[in-house]
Amino acid sequence: MVQVKRIVLDVLKPHDPNGFDFTTAIAEKTPGCSVKLTVTAMDARTETVILVVEGKNLHLHVISEAIGSLGGSIHSIDEVDVENGPDDTEPA
């Protein structure tokens, strides 16, 4: 079963919500994950951040929707870690 374990995103976001609220809101939408945010550039109204999301089985559309609902937009997907582990149900 193919599972996304880690995604690194380049995101443009408004100053508000701040980094704490932004990552907390994303983590709430994707249970069991860890979110790390690093600010790389600052503008008058916006900031560019690198968002690292790690988890057991991440769904990009869920993270993307969460970012969009917070006023952010994904510039690029910089890194993705995907694993193809054994199927949950073994054939008899």
Added chain:
Amino acid sequence: MTSMIAELIWLLTLTRSHVIARRYFVVNGFDGALTMLGLLVGFYVSEDVRLPVVINACLGVAIALGMSGISSAYISEVAEKRRELRELEKAMVADLGQSAHGRAARLLPVVIACVNGMAPFAISLIILMPLFAAPLLEPLSLLPLQSAFALALIIIFLLGVYLGRISHTFWLWAGLRTLLIAATTTTLIFALSPG
């Protein structure tokens, strides 16, 4: 209902509009309290004014203050929030209509307008309570107009105390400062009253 309140609190915090709502509450609440105080003193110096006349006049003013607060804040806040959203959309080069910022621009003017309108209306109603409860005050030898006046002074003092807490200044001094404004208003009405 709980999730809607949580959403509103989140949007208020996101846009820092809770500071605006708090300011509107104090400013218009003070406006309402001082207006009622002025009306009550005006009726007191007029003498022989029937209680129903006082109640109707004060209630009319309270409703007008409430409506004025709601409409003026709504009109100005809609314009402000739209402008803020447009500027943010320009910076983000994206449509933020469906984001928290878009929802805030639509919902918060209504919330802020309600705060702005309800503050003077509710405070006015509290001040008018002794007038409504005049028959109950009679056995206690309390005069309705004077009781309402005292209540107005207490509320004005409490609004000052609240302002003092916000600005981290000594509460008693802040309360006495607003009370001084009330005293000045009362003195001016007495001094300028032709009767």
